Amino acid sequence: xxxxxxxxxxxxxxxxxxxxxxxxxxxxxxxxxxxxxxxxxxxxxxxxxxxxxxxxxxxxxxxxxxxxxxxxxxxxxxxxxxxxxxxxxxxxxxxxxxxxxxxxxxxxxxxxxxxxxxxxxxxxxxxxxxxxxxxxxxxxx
Numbered sequence: 001x002x003x004x005x006x007x008x009x010x011x012x013x014x015x016x017x018x019x020x021x022x023x024x025x026x027x028x029x030x031x032x033x034x035x036x037x038x039x040x041x042x043x044x045x046x047x048x049x050x051x052x053x054x055x056x057x058x059x060x061x062x063x064x065x066x067x068x069x070x071x072x073x074x075x076x077x078x079x080x081x082x083x084x085x086x087x088x089x090x091x092x093x094x095x096x097x098x099x100x101x102x103x104x105x106x107x108x109x110x111x112x113x114x115x116x117x118x119x120x121x122x123x124x125x126x127x128x129x130x131x132x133x134x135x136x137x138x139x140x141x
Contacts, residue, residue: 005095039078042090047071056102
């Protein structure tokens with residue numbers, strides 16, 4: 001593998017906690033595809049990991065609840081013919097998924113008023129457009 005996969009900041013996916021499973025990919029590919037285990041399934045026990053801070057772990061467990069099976073999140077990759085490239089793809093995909101799931105919630109939007117000038121300009125432009133269209137009628141012909 002090409003090294004640690006950062007989630008966010010200095011937190012990385014721990015190699016020791018990753019569970020790999022390989023199987024044959026589906027689809028066309030000739031004789032090679034029938035003999036090689038190029039599809040990769042990467043599993044990560046999110047509920048039992050010690051690599052993530054507790055706040056991140058709670059956030060990820062909550063956001064990924066629909067994808068978890070007994071606290072384990074899994075990612076599959078079978079786009080490439082090479083098992084090596086599928087391993088890379090699966091690891092990067094898992095790191096991106098965890099980064100998104102552990103991101104802090106966005107700041108709440110502060111309600112603001114629409115400036116009076118913007119509203120007046122909008123109404124002025126509407127009136128001008130209305131006059132333009134009214135001028136196109138064939139009454140004066």
